[in-house]
């Protein structure tokens with residue numbers, strides 16, 4: 001077991017050519033011994049390339065990767081003591097589960113046969129796949145194949161696991177079950193893990209910490225709640241959270257933000273955080289938008305709105321609201337209890353509480369102020 005360090009790691013494909021791509025740009029991060037780090041970001045942001053460089057399947061253009069104290073840039077994949085699990089499972093189809101699990105150990109160690117047998121059987125028992133040991137991959141369901149692929153990685157007892165969207169071929173219910181199981185397993189084994197996904201729910205629920213990438217550049221690394229409540233910039237704010245944070249472009253004059261459909265007086269503390277910035281995006285999460293039935297907005301932070309669409313999710317309703325007078329299609333979302341009765345066409349009052357707003361500088365996207373957590377029980381950020 002070991003910590004994993006990426007020090008200014010860059011990957012350029014087709015360097016110098018007209019089709020040059022900087023897939024990973026000066027990425028630095030430390031993954032602690034035993035930590036579960038989720039690398040998340042949209043398609044093409046460089047997640048897989050990062051993982052493949054750590055695994056040794058891709059060369060590093062610049063920078064250094066270390067496992068513990070050891071620089072591994074130039075070690076062969078087999079010498080890195082790292083196991084990788086892919087979305088495609090990559091099991092050998094002509095081998096039984098037992099042979100698939102034995103294979104890595106036979107190839108990469110000089111462990112005696114009986115020890116390999118014992119290790120494979122104890123790992124299979126831990127993964128609940130003992131009864132599958134003599135089947136071939138083609139005789140297994142997707143979930144079982146994924147379990148075997150994980151078992152095959154675990155049996156090698158590596159210093160680190162790398163997982164590239166390992167659950168994405170499974171149906172939603174099985175994915176949720178496997179998510180919990182993987183987390184439990186990783187915590188029990190205490191093996192440093194880097195897990196790649198484009199799914200922010202997976203990132204939020206599984207990671208000790210999340211690293212958010214966009215266009216090859218690290219945007220933020222922090223606990224799921226830090227990324228959720230204290231995003232470093234607008235990209236992270238929009239990427240983490242479902243439904244997404246609402247964003248309103250505004251212009252600031254002194255302590256007031258003006259948008260096309262509303263003006264928003266800022267609390268003093270927020271004004272202080274803005275410096276000389278005048279083009280500000282106001283952000284608020286859907287669950288922080290209040291919805292009252294009265295069609296008479298009287299407070300500073302209350303706005304007359306019309307309900308455009310209601311999306312019932314069961315325990316909650318996603319209510320698409322339009323500021324009174326705003327054109328069709330210009331909506332923002334409030335998430336309210338599923339027990340409340342709101343219907344399209346209703347006139348309501350939406351509240352955007354000052355304690356819940358995020359403010360972003362349009363020039364850089366940087367968060368100038370994040371929501372206050374002072375009066376929120378149970379959420380503390382380090």
Ligand code: ATP
Pocket residue numbers: 013014021022023041042043044045046047048049050198
């Ligand atoms: P996805 O979620 O779609 O798998 P990703 O975040 O894993 O995306 P990467 O596969 O790491 O993204 O790709 C990052 C960038 O590098 C993309 O622009 C991609 O087109 C480019 N890229 C990846 N592999 C190569 C390659 N072998 N040659 C040239 N460009 C590549």
